[in-house]
Amino acid sequence: MTVTAASFRSSAIGRGAAAGAVAGIVGGLVFGAAMAAGGTLPTVASILRTDAPWVGFTLHMVFAVLIGAGFGLLVAHQRVRAGETVIWGLVYGMFWWFLGPLTLLPLLAGRPVAWDLVDARAVLPSLFGHLLYGGVTAVVFVMVRRDRLRMRPRPATGFRGALAGVAVSAVLYLGLDVMAGAALGWLFLVGTIAGLGYPLLFGAARERSGPALIRGTAYGFLCWIAAALTVAPLLRTGTLDWSTGAVTAAVAQLPPYILLGAGTALVFGALGGLRGWLFGDDVRARRVESPGGRGLRATGYGALAGVVGGLVFTVVMVLVNELPTVAGLVGARSPVVGLIVHLVIAQLIGVSYAVLFRRRSFDLASGIGWGVSYGFLWWVLGDLTLLPVLTGAPPQWSAAGIAAGFPSLVGHLGYGAVLGAVYYRLEARTNPWWFRRSTAEAERVAAQHDQTLGSAPALWALIVMLALTIPVLVSP
C-alpha cells in the first residue's frame, strides 16, 4: 500500500471517528434525557462512588462521545446507504448494552457482572436507551458525514410506503381480527406512519424481496420500540415508561409490529416492482433476471435445503412434543401426520427462501445470516401467528405465549441456519454467479454485493440478538 493511500485511509478513519464523536454527543443527550426521566443517572455515577445525577450525566456524556467515536471507526469504511447506517447503530447500541450496563459498569463500580437473566431484566430500560442512543448516533453520523450517498424520497414513494403500511395493517386487523388489543384508528395511524418512515429511512432502491423482508423485520422492532413502548405510554400517561413491567406488557405487541414492518417492506417493494413493470418503459432499469432461466433449479434447491433444515428442526419438535399441534393443521393428532405436515411446511418455506434470497448469499456466513433471520421471521409468522390461528386459537401474542414458544424459536433459528447454509452450498456448487469473467461483470457483482451486504451483517446480528433477548423481555 502506498503512503498516500495509507494516509488517506487513516485520515478517513480519523474523520469517521470525529463524526462519530459528534454524533455520540447528540445520541448521548437523547439517551441522557431518557435516563434523567427514568432517574437512572445515579447508577452511572456509582462508578465514581457517588450518586450525584450531574456526575452521572457528565460521565455518561464522556462515554457517549467515546462510544460514538468507536461507532465512527467501525463504520467508517462500511459502504452503506444512509438509512441503513441506522441498523448498524441499533446493533451497536444493543452490543453496548451487553458490554456496558451488564458488564463494564458493574465491574467499574466494583460489583459482579450482571449477566444473569434477573440482573439483565433489572437493567431492561437501559436496553432501550442504548438502542435509542445507537439509532440517534447513526442518524446524526450520516448527517454529519455529507459524503455519504443520500436519497431523498419523492412524494410518490412516500405515498407508496403509506399505502403498503395501511394495507398490511388492514390485513393484520381483518385477517387476524385484532392487533393485540390495539384500536382500529391507532392501528391505521401506526401503519401509515410506519409506511411513510420506511422509504424515508431506507430509500426506494430496487432490490430483491428477501433482504427487504429482513430489513422490514428489524424495522418492525424499531417501530415497536417507538410506538408501543415509547409514544403510546407518553400519550397515555405523559411519562416515559421503559420499566420491566411495561415492557412485559408491551411485548404482546412485538409480533404484530414485526409482521407490520416485514409486511410493509415486502408490499412496498412489490408495489415498486409492479409500478416498474406496468409503467417503466426503460428496459435498462430492469435488472431482474427472468424467473424461467435458472429459477426452477433454484426452487428445487430451496425445497431440498428446506427438508434438510426441517429434519434438524424435527429433533426440537420431538423433544418438546410439538408434532401433534402441527398435525392439527390438517385436523389430525398423530405425530406421524405432524411430521409429514412439518416437513412439507419446511419444504415450502425452503422454496420461498429460494425465491426471496436467490443469489443473495455471498459466503457461508451470509447464507447462515439470511437463513437465521428468515427462520426468526417464520417463528413470528408461523409459530406465534399462523399455527394458532389455523388451528382455531387466537395468535400467541402475549408474554406467556411468546415464552411458551421459545423452544420453537430455537428450532426455527436452527432450521434457518441449516436452510441458509445448505442452500448456499447448493447454489455455489452449480451456479457460481460471483465467478466473474469480465471487468463489467465484476463491477456489477461488486455493486450488488455492496448493496446487499452493506448493512446485512448488522441486520443478522440485530435479529439474533433480538431473538435471544426475548427471555429477558418475557420471563415473569
Add this chain to the structure above:
Amino acid sequence: MAGRERIVEVATSNALWGAVTGLVAGSLVGALMQFQGMFGDIGSVAPSWAVFLGSATAIGGAIGVITDHRPHELAAAVSGGALVGLLGWLVIALTLNPLLHGTPPTWTVAAAATVYRTLIGAVLHGALTGAALHGLWSVRRPRCGSGAAPVAPLTRVVIVGGGFAGVSAAQRFERLVLRGVTIDVTVISDSNFLLFTPMLAEVASSALEPAHISAPVRSAVTHTRFRHGAVDDIDTTGRAVVMSGERVPYDHLVIAVGSVPSFFDLPGVEENSFTMKDLADATRLRDHVIELLERCDQLTDPHERERLLTFVVAGGGFAGAETVAELFDLVHGVLHLYPGITADEPRFVLVHSRDRILPELSPQLGAYALERLRARGIGFRLGIRVAEASRDAVRLSDGARISTATFVWTAGTRPSAFVARIAGEHTRNGALVTDATFRVTGLDRVWAVGDCARVPDLDQGGAPFPPTAQHALRQGRAVADNIAAIIAGRPPVAFRFRTIGVLVALGHRTAAAEIRGHRFSGLAAWLLWRGIYLAKLPGTEKRVRVLLDWLLDLVFPRDVVVTTKSRAVASPAPEPGANGGHR
C-alpha cells in the same frame, strides 16, 4: 495444487487461525467469568473451564471458516462473530450442555435463564474473536481473503468449437473451477449457439421452430469467455489460436469443431444438393419444398411436375432416414392446402450404398424401419450410390437417372477442412488421431474430442467411437477432467463409455430404438424418442418451447410460410450453388 485440496487447505488454515483466536478471546472472557465466579453452576471449576475453552475454540474455528475476510469491513467482522457466537450458544449451552449432564434439552425460557449468563459471554466472545480475526487477517493478507482470486497465474484453456463436445467441456470446466481448479476458459465458435441436431429434421418438416432447438453458447456457459468467430490457424509450437489476425494464447487446447458434409468429389453433388448439418440447411430445405408445392399447384407440364415433386435423399443413416420421413410428413401434411396436387403425385426416393438402411441399428430394427417407410410409399434404391448430380437430376451408380429439384445429401461427413491444417496425425478422412485420453498424437497440450477426433475405444479393441451426440457430450466432460488432472499433476484417465442406445424417428408416430440391447419400435419407440430427446435439450426454456410446439402441432396444421427466397424455384434451372448445397 489441485483445486479441492487448495480449498481444503485454505479452510483448514482459516479454521486453525480462528480456533487459536477463539481460544485467546475465550481465555479473556473466561478469565472474567472465573473472576466473577461463574463456572460454579455448570459443575466443578476444572471441567467447566475445559468445556468453556473447548467451545470457545470450536466457535472461533467456525468464525474462521464461515466468515470471509473483506478488508475495511471491521463492523461486518464484529457482527459476524457475534452472530456465530450466539448460534454457538444455542448449540452448546442450550443443547449440548444439558445432554452432557444427562438431561434432554428443553429450550424453554426457564432452561435459557439458567445459562443466560453464558449467552452474554458468548456475544462478547464472538465479537472479540471476529474483531481479532479481522485484525489478524488484515496483517497477514492485506489484500485478499479466503474467497479471493488465487495469486498463481491461471492455466489458459481454449476450446475451439461450440457443439456438444465443446460446450459440455466448458460446462465441466465451470464445475471444476468451483472446486478450485485455477483455469481460465475461452470458447471460440463460428456459430453462437449450440444446435440440438437430433431435432433438425423436424425443423425441416416445419414441426419445430428453428430457434427452439438451439441454445446460445453464452447462456449455456455463463461464466466462460466466449468469442464468436472463425479460427484461421493454430500455432501449436507458439501455443496460440489465430483468429482475425489476433493470437489467443493457450496452455491447453481442445479441438471440438465437429464435422461437415463430405461429397467425395462426386461431380455436381456439392453444388446441387441440400445438406442437413445446421439450422440454415433445415430452413432452406423446408422453404424450398414449400415453394415447389406452390409452383406445382399452378403448373401444367406433367414432366416438370414430376421433376419438382420428386424428392431424393442420399444416405440411409440416421440423418437420411429421418429426413426422408420428415419430408414425407411435411409434404402430405400440407397437401390439403394445394388442391392442384394430388396425394399420389409426390415421390420420395432414398438412395443408400448398402443393402440395409440404418446400419447402426440391429438388422431386425433396420428391416422394420425399411418396411414402415416403404409402406408409406417411400422408394428405396439400396446397394447403389449417387454418381453425379446436376441442376435437374441425380444420376446413380447403376446408370439410372432421377429427375428432381430436391436432392438432399446426408451420405458422408468429414472433419472441417481447418482440422486438416493442424499438425499431428490424421486419419484418411482428416480426423485427428488421439489416444484414449484425447491427447492428439504428436502434439503437446492439444486435445481433440467429438466428431473431429478419432478416439480409440479400448473396450472394442481400439475401434473408433461413433460420431454421435451422446459420445461427444461425455468426451467433452472427460477431456475437461483430464486437463484438470494434468494441471493437478495426475495422469489423465482413458475414456471408456458403452453406447447407451440409439434412437431414430421415422416420421408420424413411429420410431425405432435400441437401448442397452432392448429393442423398441412403433408408437412406444416414438414416445421414447420424444421423451428422451426432450429431456436432453439444452435448457428448460427450450424444452418448454419444443413441448409447446409439439402440443400445438396436435391441434394446428403445419405452417407453410416461406421466410427465405429460394432462387432454385424462381427460375426452372437453378444457378449453381444457389440452393445452398455448397459449404
